[in-house]
Amino acid sequence: MTETASIARPDLAGKITYDPLDSKVTSNPYPHYAQLREVAPVHWIDSMKGFVVSRWDDVIQVLQDGKTFSSAQFWPELLGEYDPVPEVPPMISMDPPGHMRTRKLANKAFVPSRVGALNDKIRRVANELIDDIIAKHGKEGEFDFVWEFSALFPVSVIADVLGVDIERRVDFKHWVDDLLSAGNRAAYGPERLAAIAKTSKDIRAYFEDVYERRAANPGDDLISGFILAEVNGERLTKSEVLSMAILLLIGGVETTTNLLSITFTHMKRLPGLQEAVRANPEKIPQMFEEMLRYDGPVQMLFRHTTCDTVLNDVAIPKNTLVMLLLGSANHDERKFEHSEEFDLERNPSEIMSFGQGPHFCLGSYLSRMEARTAVEILLERFEDLMPISGEPEWMDSYFARGPKGLQVRFKAR
Template sequence: MKVPSVQYNPLLPEVRENPYPYYAELRRDHPVYPLGEQGAVVVSRYEDVAFVLRSHEHFSSGAMGSLAGSGEMLIGSDPPGHTRLRSLVNRAFTPAMVAALEPRIREVAAELLDRAGSRGEMDLVSELANPLPVTIIAEILGVDSALRDDFKRWSHSTVSGSAGSQASDDERARAAKDRQEFSDYFLQAIEERRREPRDDLISALVRAEDEEHALTADEVLAFTQLLLIAGNETTTNLIGNMVLALLEHPEQLQRVLDDRSLIPNTVEEALRYDSPVQFLFRTAAHDVELAGTAIKQGTVVLPLYASANRDERKFPDPDRFDVTRNAQGHLAFGYGIHFCLGAPLARLEAKVALEELLARFPRLSRKSDAVDRLDSFFLRGLKELPLTIGAENQSTD
């Protein structure tokens, strides 16, 4: 494989800060790119990323299996195991159930924003983007949403643990302790539901059976952890990235203020424009060729969701944020059998969050031009987004 001139590495601070120029060069000149000494390759064009994601017979999801600890995890399994797991959890996580959550999501968002509004300023991340999805997923699971600070710490340790080689010994020890607490808490909750079922998702997962056998405790643990991580990380980052994009493009924000029916499409464009998950992992199941490049069996493959979503072959003028764009087909939630099970919930939460935010504070503004990015090599989000939402900004609608 020819060594390219571009220096792309997701661990580099300059890449984390703004990966999109790197993605553009990869798509143009190096669609399958060797990731230095890691022995992995990154895939950057839409067509190729979609092929990797849908072709589980060529690219295994097993590389994702350790993301949330123990158990066969839905995100890290291949058929037939994935088919069994997905069919079981689908019964406990239906579109009708998600749609029925909208009044509660709106109630929680309103409470959070009204609390912030009394001060005239807020941090969007810590006061809305994080507590809203965490509270909702905790209530769905049937766990105490008052522990959301613990949930945030546990989930962050789980996803950041993938970059353990970049951490100090103390940081790795703290992360391991957090992940153990995470597992212990949910294993106890699972055991309680086996003894005394409740009207919650953990109980539904414990009860779920197919023709042969029920989910094991480790499988229930892995799925509940995955849901909580998504609530803590992915949806939080979607809301933060979306509001930041609107504030960085005031003409687009004004379009949304003038026509609130654009909000669902704004969510889709935000997912495309600044994807909360930049990439995940696959492993070549056998020797395979992609975009004219030979990939050996066992090679770790990084399909760049965020690069695919900026591919000019799929989306004209892809670096432009446009709330009226047809963003259909973006890969922010994946593709194929691993399309995100929680996508309808994430979309609903982001829609409601933006509706409630703009209804109360239509003239919101940033307190600073500085952007404090999340310290993650595969998630893209914000640590904080300080806003001015003073009384003069309050809507009179």
């Protein structure tokens, strides 16, 4: 890592308020992003020892230039010593040609025709979760939307795809939350760090056990598929299979859960939004496109420079961390009119929420389908479904965004 002292940067000390390790900032990062875009679009952050990039054009430039801006340090930067499979990088943390080899293999499992075949399963999971809520709380009352619906819904789908035990779905969600909070490890004390280390061990032990079971007795699930797959005549190693499975669990669990929870949070904050999609359910997909832009579940991506370079007139030395603020790019006033406002009719033709370039999200089709189906069914089955408050406590992360819990009032039909 390059020393801060050797980096030429404008003297803005005391002016910039963005600090990803400050939970007051991450609970509403958008005013801080706006200041960065305006005053210092490529800006050194001392607490992270890296540059943040906040404008749309600069973020695109970095994402499309994998040669200068490598992904190799993504996972080590995010998880540090808490990576459950530190001996091999997951796909998201690979550069070409290794990335392409693994991505081709994973693509096969996520083509629209295979994902589309999950539609019945997705509908069934959503309906069963609603049945459970009504069985527990009656036809009218309150429940926690995050913990009784959105955290259980995508994890049930991905557990089925991966072939892991659906009964452990609450553990999976806790594991993923805990692991991702390792991104904030610099701000934690020994007790919290010990808990994250235990989670990392538990995840690995669990997936090693699944691996052994599937290697001995393969099924038609994705983990069995990865064990049996051959790329250029070679099998994936056990560590590669574990790493892929854990990446998909993280990708498949946290993001769609947060997209749904964020959307319901804003249904309280944005008057008329729920009524508008209730009256016109065909607008549900466009609501999600705008929600992904307005307040997306992934706020930051990491890259590292492979050589000295210049981005928007700022010199960045080789081996420097570069943090891409996707949420800020999505609010860039140079790209979107009245960018800080939610506009159901906007229909953005491009959003940054799934990334861009070679690492573009593998699960974008699946998560859009899950989110749309969930809201269609929720609005069908509940004539009233509204958060009690639109000011939830937000997750402790600058990387993932979503409410920790969301108490809602409901009335079933």
